[in-house]
């Protein structure tokens with residue numbers, strides 16, 4: 001396989017492209033699109049966004065120490081791009097994108113975007129001045145989810161909301177499901193046991209380092225029964 005070696009750069013894709021809503025203490029609010037974002041801790045739940053200091057939103061986040069990560073969908077793709085190429089210095093992005101300000105349940109200043117299926121309310125804990133971008137490390141103080149995507153058992157079906165990803169300059173929808181958390185190990189359990197492993201079950205860990213197979217494994221039936229709970233935990 002012939003590979004080219006490139007100079008160092010950012011090449012971790014796909015990413016979410018989220019709309020971050022924020023406000024200053026006088027009540028001026030704004031939205032900017034952010035792809036440099038992610039989860040950094042399960043407990044306490046923590047996330048980050050990296051923002052260039054020259055962004056109009058930067059000082060709002062710094063002043064109020066509040067922002068909301070609003071997940072984006074196919075329906076919101078146009079607004080997501082617009083909020084990433086126009087500045088709140090020049091336009092009212094709420095008005096231009098026909099987005100609705102809603103109340104955060106745990107924040108004083110930053111509003112949520114009502115049209116987003118998930119609003120992740122964040123309170124800044126520290127700011128790391130990394131270089132081009134300053135990273136706002138924040139605690140998640142509440143999450144609002146759209147009840148329209150709840151099934152009859154009260155399970156929130158996030159993947160029915162039409163989430164989009166951002167990869168190498170392009171917005172993409174999420175395509176078809178390839179498996180569920182831990183499926184590679186479950187397949188081995190059900191069918192062929194690895195000869196190389198001497199018939200022993202391979203241990204796998206979820207993102208939290210908890211075994212999902214092996215000593216602490218639960219039966220496939222139990223996995224099925226606990227599916228709702230497991231799915232909620234799967235990405236942590």
Ligand SMILES: Cc1cc2nc3c(=O)[nH]c(=O)nc-3n(C[C@H](O)[C@H](O)[C@H](O)COP(=O)(O)O)c2cc1C
Nearest residue numbers: 032033034035036051052055056057084086087088
């Ligand atoms: C897909 C996409 C991702 C972006 N990601 C970031 C980011 O992670 N950090 C950042 O500072 N700007 C990012 N931007 C650029 C800002 O969203 C853009 O400069 C915006 O106009 C800033 O708005 P403001 O001046 O109203 O704050 C991104 C833009 C797009 C389109």
